[in-house]
Amino acid sequence: MSNLVPFTNETDRFVTVGLFTIPPGQTRSVEAFLHPDYSAPADAPVEEQGDVDVSELDLAMQLLLDGNVDSVLAAMADLPDEELERLGELEQLGKSRKGVLGAVAEHLLNRAGAANKDKAEGQ
Numbered sequence: 001m002s003n004l005v006p007f008t009n010e011t012d013r014f015v016t017v018g019l020f021t022i023p024p025g026q027t028r029s030v031e032a033f034l035h036p037d038y039s040a041p042a043d044a045p046v047e048e049q050g051d052v053d054v055s056e057l058d059l060a061m062q063l064l065l066d067g068n069v070d071s072v073l074a075a076m077a078d079l080p081d082e083e084l085e086r087l088g089e090l091e092q093l094g095k096s097r098k099g100v101l102g103a104v105a106e107h108l109l110n111r112a113g114a115a116n117k118d119k120a121e122g123q
Helices: 056-065 069-076 080-095 098-122
Strands: 004-008 015-017 020-022 027-030
Touching: 004 056, 015 069, 015 080, 020 027, 056 080, 069 080, 069 098
Parallel strands: none
Antiparallel strands: 004 027, 015 020
16 A cells, blocks of 8 residues: 655756656655655554565665665666666665766666667658
């Protein structure tokens, strides 16, 4: 069962929360545990706080992100788009290193540009 909460982007930039990119001034429903200000209720017993289902992919991504920037950058080229996007999301929720976030964005933009170029040449 999901626990959705509203998140309003009050910045002048796009913000990514989970799988959603939220434009400035807009509100989206996001999983509570992904909300930047989320914390489990302190007075609830641990059993009632709910288990966060962490996938094996997230664990693998987190292990990768525990390394230094160079090791993360070296692994990016081999990741499919979906995993690369998830890597960026987890980095934003964790250390938020500019070098990693910038490289994720650059890889995704380059791949999208290459895909668009291939489409245009195919038509």
